[in-house]
Amino acid sequence: MPVDPEKLKVALSKALDMGKGRKFKQTVEMVVVLRDIDPKSQAGKLRETVVLPKGRGRRQNICVVADGELAEKAKAAGAFMVISSSELQSIGKKQAKKIADTCDWVLVRTDLMAQVGRVLGPALGPRGKPPVPMPPSADVSALIRRYENSVVVRTKEQPQLSVAIGTEDMSVEDLTANASSVLALLESKLPAGMGNIDRILFKTTMGPTVEVL
Structure with a gap:
């Protein structure tokens, strides 16, 4: 079952507020902690490219x-x-x-x-x-x-992943749309879909993590 976009918005707004005040444009990251996934198994090895519908917020070379x-x-x-x-x-x-x-x-x-x-x-x-x-x-x-406008969604050594979904100067609505696209991909690729997602957190580059509740 997809995550309620309103819950994503609340957590994103809080992460943006708690992380503001730096002298550079920070990246907004989404951290997804997985459950019942062995990152060393074939099913647990994720590497997918996602096109963010609202863009990256910064130039990519x-x-x-x-x-x-x-x-x-x-x-x-x-x-x-x-x-x-x-x-x-x-x-x-x-x-x-x-x-x-x-x-x-x-x-x-x-x-x-x-x-x-x-x-x-x-x-x-x-x-x-x-x-x-x-x-x-x-x-x-x-x-x-x-x-x-693309990002790579991949697991490494641990059963979690971190992906850039934009920058702090983007609107909460656009960041939510990007986060939802990444989650939709995970739902389609994980063996148990959203059942394999334990926690979702947001943070800016230098800010604290904020969990989606």
Whole structure:
């Protein structure tokens, strides 16, 4: 059964109020504590991409690895960085780490995936940023817009997950819509749906956690 949006709003409002006063724009995070889930089991290993309906609240750097027309379209669409196959060949370990740190998402033309795996994979993998395959015929502009508003929902060592649902300058209504989208995904992916969710909490980057009651 879905969580009452009004309960999400109450907790979000409190978290925003208790976390305000910092000198930078804070991220708003949702922490979901799971029950009866072994994060080491296949069922407990979650890694899903969610498009937040109200956006991230801040710019994400979308990088594209492609050649020719697709590369030109990516530049025109405002990609943060476009890397050609020839440029890829000259990238060393230090530069690969810099790219992995700078790019939030790396979209790769499908025929270049193996090359990207060799060159950028060792840097992207530990940062939880696997490259995203992109068909040569893809609408790269639409993909860039999509991933600018996307987050990864994943479990790690513990039976819980933390995901950014926006920034503190967004409205409570928009943050609630984003949180609801993440919860809807979890409901569809967890073995027992919402029955596997024990607690839901919100916090700003530097603020205390507030539980949804």
